[in-house]
Amino acid sequence: MKSKRVLMQGNEACVEGAIAAGMRFYAGYPITPSTEIAERCALRLPEVGGRFIQMEDELASMAAVLGASTAGVKAMTATSGPGFSLKQENIGYGCLAEIPCVIVDVQRSGPSTGLPTSPSQGDYMQARWGTHGDHPVIALSPSSVRETYRLIIRAFNLSEKYRTPVIFLMDEIVGHMREGVALPAPRDLIINKRHISYHDGANKQCYAVPEGEFVPAMKPFGQGERYNITGLAHDVSGFPTNNTDIAGALYTRLMEKIDRNLDDIVRxxxxxxxxxxxxxxxxxxxxxxxxxxxxxxxxxxxxxxxxxxxxxxxxxxxxxxxxxxxxxxxxxxxxxxxxxxxxxxxxxxxxxxxxxxxxxxxxxxxxxxxxxxxxxxxxxxxxx
Amino acid sequence: MPSELVHKFMRIDHLPHIWCAGCGNGIIMHDVAVALQELIDDPSVPISRDKTVIVSGIGCSSRAAGYLDFDSIHTTHGRAIAFATGIKFARPELEVIVLTGDGDCSAIGGNHLIHAARRNIGLTVVTFNNDIYGMTGGQYSPTTPTGDKATTAPYGNLDRPFDIAQLAAGAGATYTARGSAYHARETTELIKQGVLHKGFSLIDVYSVCPTYYGRKNGKGGAVEMLQWQKEHMVPAAAYYAMSEEARRDKVLVGVLSHTEHPEYTQQYTGLIERVRAQSGK
Amino acid sequence: MRYEMRFSGSGGQGVILASVIVAEAAVAAGLEAVQSQSYGPEARGGMCKAETVLSREQIWFSKVTKPDFLLALTQQSLDKYAQVLADRAVVMIDDGLTVPQGLDKKQVLALPILATARDKVGKLMTANIVAVGAVNRALGLFDEQALREGVRRHIPAGTEELNWKALDEGAALVTEQQAAAFARSLD
Missing domain, CATH: 3.40.50.920 (Rossmann fold)
Structure with a gap:
């Protein structure tokens, strides 16, 4: 049975889709034209047992999202132009430390403060190259309210599957547009659960990639694994290394986990x-x-x-x-x-x-x- | 031979640590480890090792997270408290300890410090306060005393220094204390109280950096710097027994503020229960 | 057929909500609708416009370029937006406004929208709902049930009676002859 059609805004559909995907943690900072996403998360997350926090700034929002994800909770933040710039350093941390999360950027016009309420797609290259150093990126961009709902679910799924931050690149046209949508029934949705493994031996190979896989399984904090995460180049045990062979192999794997799976990722x-x-x-x-x-x-x-x-x-x-x-x-x-x-x-x-x-x-x-x-x-x- | 504590609570395959000879950071890390061991081993305290997470930022202090054998995360410069907020808010049952430095927590991360204090979120922050940016080679930090020299203050520092503990208390922290590398036993107790406190705790621990701060400012080596702490930093009982006159050039080692206020993540858990009861979910 | 509607006025008059309600009613009536808005930084006092596109078919381009209908509640918005209109466009204005030169008065439906909200409904802030009642009556867009459903989804619980009164008073402002003259079909 098809559910009843309702009028829904793109930013609202983004939240409803994320909740359907299992998002239970949102940290953000108010910024036009993405603010409706924060407002709806504040309203809706407690209803489903999730948590919303308005952080003191954009950098903190990105950091809190990464923290929540390491604690085992699917997490999201949303922002726009200036805030997207501020989040970049920690997005790179998520890429290197392989922490799944979704960053929504509802693009607005111009560099700097620009035209805050006007549409733009000027962050396209920033989504790819915004954080420093070679790094993997998946970015998805919806063109309707209906697609926003389904695509944000895909953003979470890809994020979990490839253990990488996914950029959800919206624009003011779709974010602030309302149209009639019939939300799909939960049983019609495919939701990737986090690939978790516990106790795979003496504590210490948390970044080792199992045979036939392209990313290590995650181990949420608080389960007795006692492992280390760092933004420094690290070996399979998760500890910093200055060995360029090991660092090079890590950087290459991060790029190849995306490059070798384009058939799965590209739509x-x-x-x-x-x-x-x-x-x-x-x-x-x-x-x-x-x-x-x-x-x-x-x-x-x-x-x-x-x-x-x-x-x-x-x-x-x-x-x-x-x-x-x-x-x-x-x-x-x-x-x-x-x-x-x-x-x-x-x-x-x-x-x-x-x-x-x-x-x-x-x-x-x-x-x-x-x-x-x-x-x-x-x-x-x-x-x- | 490593002690039993080192065997049990440190990642010995990642030792020796990277800190310079004479650095105070190793003592402070030891204090943290002892505090956690005593709490974990105490059957009357509901703190377990597997539910304890160590979070650090960037700088000399922040390497400590990697040496302590717990779940640990070494984050980006200044953001340790923000990452820790995400971990604690997502999983309030975790005990989250932040190890940070004076630059990491009060310069680049100052905003996160004051807002975490304002929320009264249940983190325990231990600052390894050495008055200098050590990792980058001796630039002045927000706690470098006025007039002192640093590589970026070759003619003397014009800035006024922060008192990090007072800053946190002013922003709403419900437990603040000051320790020192010299006063290891007292500092360990202060850290234990901070971990047990329900709410935002900050223990500002004076470290010593003979390599970059001491040498540049005629403070001598590690021994002379620790000697200064012994002579000028006074544990609470003795401090309060002194006359005002005698206290003038002394620094208190002890609790600076301790108040009760609802803890943030618990308040939010209450909010969830209220909302779900109202909406019947 | 694509039917483009623009709602304009000053921020705080509720013209965005009026356009949302029309779109919501369209969805309730089984039509396609796309709603969008543009505004400056002021939530109150600045000029503000909102747009709704209606059709029986899938709507692609979501913005309004040549409106078939314009609602203007301030002189400033009327003067600005009356300059770009489709042929035979209907312009609904508050009757306190002056019809600008170049706009055919036969296209214009001047109604006491603000006065009705203030004096008859008893709350000036219901002017947008009064306008929605008048728009629907003049253009003959939706049945009463769909319109009320559109309103109900966007008002606080407990204010239904006030809003039904505003809808009815708005509809009553439009005479039968006017309704016959301005009725629009989406076919």
Whole structure:
């Protein structure tokens, strides 16, 4: 039986999905346009036996989330631009120490304080490269309220499976949008439990990877394991090491646990691409205008389709590469100065021309502008 | 030969420690270990080793977490109390001990210190207070006395120093105390009381850093610096027996403040029960 | 067909909630609805607009570019948003406002929304609910049950009677001729 449809905001769906995924700890600091996530967590978590804490700052929020996760509780924080910058150091700690958690970034416009209530996708590259040093990243980006609910569950599942922080890259368009959603029944959801192992021998191989696995099993604090976690390069026992062979092997494993599992991690939405000569690439809330434009273009007889990374990091390079032979042109549409554009250009590698329609003034790209750009690109191709 | 305590509560395969000869940090770590051993071995105290977590930040002090054989986490610079808040708030049944330094907890981590104190969350914070940034080679910290020299204060430090214990008390900590590397037995007792206290506890323990602080400031070596603590730091009974005049150049070793206020995670557990009773869940 | 609605006024007048209630009622009535809003940093006093898009089909682009309906409760918001409207757009305003030049008066439904909330319902803060009652009556969007469901999900328990009165008083402001003239179909 389908549940009753209700009007729900993207930020609210993020919380409800996270709770369905088993999130029982939230630490955060108020910041527009993500604040509704904190507010709803404060209201809802005690109802399900979970815990909400408003920390003194963004750095503390990220630290508390990592602490809670080491204690065995699925944990989340949410923020926006300036706060995302502040969280970066501890996100890197989570990457190195392999602590699962989910960081929601509801992007807003501009560097620094910018336009706090206006939409943007300007944190795309920061989601990949925000914390220092080579590190693994998984980032997912939803384009509707309905997808937000299901995708945040996937964010938790991937986080647990790969023992890594997952960035949930929302934008103001989806975060503040309300639409009718019918939430799936709990039995229709797949929820990854934390992979836990206890007492695997004399205390001390907590970062050893079992045969056939790509991450060590977790051992929550308070169970008698008595092991050590550090942000320094460490050996399989979890203790600091200056041995560059051991450090190098650790860093490589952290990257490869993602790189070798792209089939499992990467998801895209491809719409009417099979006969298309033009692909519009977009992600997140921008897809709303792109879908409208693609439908109008099709109605006008143009062979246009949409390529939408749902997993935005790692970038779905293989999926896009597979589409190149049929394409005459690609149009990248995003609410920034050209960030995913760089990834698309890298993959297209001058085999297919890549056009760009961006906006970074805090306003939203309407479907008419996309349609006009598509006509221009088609027209200039005919003129050649 | 390592003592029984070292065998039982320290990770001997990770010793010897990295601290310089003469550093006070080893004594303070020993005090923490003895305090925990006495509490764990006491059948009337409901503290178990497996439910005790040691959290540290970054700096000389923070290497202590790795030497103590408990669940331990060596976090990022300044954030030990924030990580510890996450652990304690997620699992209130855990005993969470934070080992930190003067720079880690009162400069880069000062905000977390005052807010954890304000919440009265049940953490026990032990500061290894050596008046200097040792790990990076002797820069002035928030507790370096005015006028003293450091590599970043070659002409003398202009800043006024923090009294970390008073700072925590002013922010709402319900148990604050001061110990010293010299006064090991007294300091161990103060740490035990801090762990037993329900609420936010901070024990500010004066360490000695002969390598970077003492040498630069004509304080002599480790022996002379510990001698200064012996002569100028006075346990409570003797301190309060002194005249005001005699106390003027003395520092109290003992409890500075001790009050009762509901502990934060317990309050939240009550909130959960209230909300669930109201919503019938 | 896509039907774009813009609700505007000053922060604190509840125009965001009005647009949420219309979207909620649409969902209760089995329609597709997308609601969004934009605002400055002021919760009170600044200009504020909210948008609802209705359709019988899946709605992709979520923002309003050429509204088919505009509600304006302040002169400032009326002057600004009356400049971009769809053909045959309906503009509902508080009757204390001056219709700007260039806006066809035949499109305009000027109603005593604020006075009705203050004097007849007895609470100025119900002006947004009065407006929702008038909007629904004028445009003929939803049945009474769906509309009340939309309101009920967004008001504190115990304030139902006050809000039903506000809805009824709002609806009563629109004459039968006006309702016949402004009725819109989503087909």
């Amino acid at each position: 895209v939405e491809e719409y009417k691409l099979d006969d298309a000569d033009t692909a519009v690439v977009c992600f997140g809330g921008t897809a709303r205008a792109v879908m409208s434009a693609v439908l109008e273009a099709r109605a006008a007889g143009m062979k246009v389709g949409m390529f939408r990374p749902i997993t935005v990091w790692p970038f779905p390079a293989a999926h896009l590469r597979a589409r190149l032979p049929g394409l005459k042109r690609i149009l990248m549409v995003e609410h920034n100065y050209g960030q995913m554009l760089l990834e698309v250009q890298r993959v297209a590698a001058e085999r297919v021309p890549v056009g760009f329609l961006g906006r970074w003034d805090g306003t939203v790209i309407p479907p008419e502008d996309i349609l006009q750009k598509l006509r221009e690109m088609e027209g200039s191709a005919h003129a050649e």
